[in-house]
Amino acid sequence: MKARSHYLSRLLQTVGFWLFGVLPAAIAVLSAMVMFGAWMSKKGAPLSFQVLGNFTPEAGVLLGLIAYQLLLHVARIWMCKRSADANGALPYEPALTSDSLRAFVPAVMTPYTVFFALWGAFGTKVAATNYVLVAALGAMTFLSWVIIKTGWLYGFAIAERARAQYGDSSEQAQHSNVARKEVAKITFKDIHGNTAIKRRLLEAGRAIVDAPKGGQGKARNGILMDGEPGNGKTAMAEALAGELKLPLLTLTHSDVASRWVGERTEKVKAAFEQAIRSQPCLFFIDEIDSFLPDRSTASAQTKEDSDVTNSLLTLLIEIRKHRVVVVAATNYVDRLDGAAIREGRFDFKVEITPPDEEARIGLLTAGLNTNAPTLRVSQATIKSVSQRWNGFSVKRILAVTEEMPSYVAEAREQGAFKGELEFDDFMAALRRLQGRKGATPENVKAMADMVLPEVTREALTLLASRLKDPQRIERLGGSLPSGVLFFGPPGTGKTAACKALAKEVQWAFLIKTGPDLVRDPKALDKLYAQAKDLRPCIIFVDEADDLLISREASRNSEATNKLLTIMDGVNDRVRDVVWVAATNNPEQIDSALLRGGRFTEKVEFVRPDEDQLTAHIEQWFANRKIGLKSGLDAPAIASMLGDESIANAEAVLQYAVNRAISQSNDDFIEVGAADVQRGVAMVLGAAC
Secondary structure, eight states: OHHHHHHHHHHHHHHHHIIIIIHHHHHHHHHHHHHHHHHHHTTTOOOOOOOSSSOOHHHHHHHHHHHHHHHHHHHHHHHHHHHOOTTSEESSOOHHHHHHHHHHHHHHHHHHHHHHHHHHHHSOOOOGGGGHHHHHHHHHHHHHHHHHHHTOOTTOEEOOOOHHHHOOOHHHHHHSOOSEEEOOOOOGGGSOSOHHHHHHHHHHHHHHHTSOOTTSSOOOOOEEEEOSTTSOHHHHHHHHHHHHTOOEEEEOHHHHOOSSTTHHHHHHHHHHHHHHHTOSEEEEETTGGGTSBOTTTOTTOOHHHHHHHHHHHHHHHHGGGSSEEEEEEESOGGGBOTTTSSTTTOOEEEEOOSOOHHHHHHHHHHHHHHHOTTOEEOHHHHHHHHHHTTTOOHHHHHHHHHHHHHHHHHHHHTTOOOSEEOHHHHHHHHHHHHOOOBSOOOSOOOGGGSOOOHHHHHHHHHHHHHHHOHHHHHHTTOOOOSEEEEESSTTSSHHHHHHHHHHHHTOEEEEEEHHHHHHOTTHHHHHHHHHHHTOSEEEEEESTHHHHBOGGGOSOHHHHHHHHHHHHOSSSOOTTEEEEEEESOGGGBOHHHHSTTSSOEEEEOOOOOHHHHHHHHHHHHHHHTOEEOTTOOHHHHHHHHOSOOHHHHHHHHHHHHHHHHHTOSSSOOEEOHHHHHHHIIIIISOOO
């Protein structure tokens, strides 16, 4: 019944539009042509538009045109007053009279403006009273045109109301402007770099614009842009509209949000109808994944969510008959319904990747010119920064240039600014913008204080020197590793060494365990995305055996394959992200992970010898300012511990200290041999 009422309403609306809009408009144009012909037949003789004293046919025509416009305005006011609530708010604009005015007013303005201009310029001069009706019609028509253009509703305002109060609101949805319409302010010339992406978009746009319509040939339409957030998908859509010289209509999920059941579906339909009315145009649907979620995985999807998806899938096909270029953007293409991304709805798929080097240089230059025009910076510095910041989004790069004035002002106060922006200034501004340095290791020994074999210390020192100044290393022909493997028995200090390394080079530090990364299929992607955002960054995978084990003997090959893909880089390997993995069983690691470009460098950790363990014990007690009882010294404790790792040795020493404290009645603490012996028994399960 509701559908029948809806179609009956549409039928009456269409008939009414032709009766009260098109037909009077045609009569107005015809009357103008008749009067123009009559004037020409009199060879310039004056036409009489006088009313008083001598009512002429010409005057009757003008009075009829004025009266008809007045009638439409009165009808609109009556319809507004009838539909308005106590506060003067309307559920929708009176569509029938609005459409009638839109059809009638141009039909009067165009021919009569030309006719009156010619009549006034070349006609025989007549009495001033002969121009009264002419002026009245001109003023009335101009007033009607202004009212229609501005959407003025005689003091009433449009407001959403429930259907229960005002009936079916489909008429409101059809005649409201849901999508935001604007003129594109940019073209691809205003977007730096990414030439291949721009060329692909322009080729797709022109293929759609030039495609045959009306059933002749196969019409292609639908450009789906996907990529990480902040890489300029919205700007690309606007620039494409600018290149094609088309008006831009933009629709987001917030534009169709409603608390009324069924309203979202109607608004989506209304947006498509608005695009069709505005053709030729470019219709941009932002974050389309919020409209078209994957129905196979959406467990909490409501009936209206399903209705919106089904309607949109149908509309995307129907709109191909019209001169509308459909462009959509998503950050999560894997979340889209499978039916949405097939050919026939979106024939062109374009990945919007992070800006390439040319784009990064352009963004840095333009951003500094806008936000810090007085700061000096060399092109060589900008090029160096752009090379290191591959993988950063457009928004991140521009945000650093916005942060630069604040950073420089603070650096000047501290006397740290050298007068010209350098590479380190950009990195410092980046750190300020990030607002954090990752899980920065705290209470960590410096590398120089760690008890390590000489070979291990040399390897870590060499690695630290390269990470401290990667720009210089690469300029001189060196390189940074993508991955480093720390291997050796448990408790030999692999975790402590990696934390000390991050502290030494002042890189961000993220830590995860192998089992955590294997358990969650998305954990690796999340970890890598976080590391890219915090660059320069060290990712430390502790207990990495489950992740790195040979795929021939592993049930977790999916996670291992994903790690290989990430480390290789799909397009361009992201700089300044170093993976460090710790394992106790290097012989079980997948051989593909050990080849060049992955975990190329290996650092072995072994248990300390007696001299190293003695030095570590002395340092451990000295740092805590705890004494040893007479007859006990560091070499004696090392002898008790034997061939134990640093971690086990520290656990024994801590137990000994705890025991000494519990047996002391004051704040003077000394550790005795009995305390250490009990610690060996409790921690190592052995007797001395």
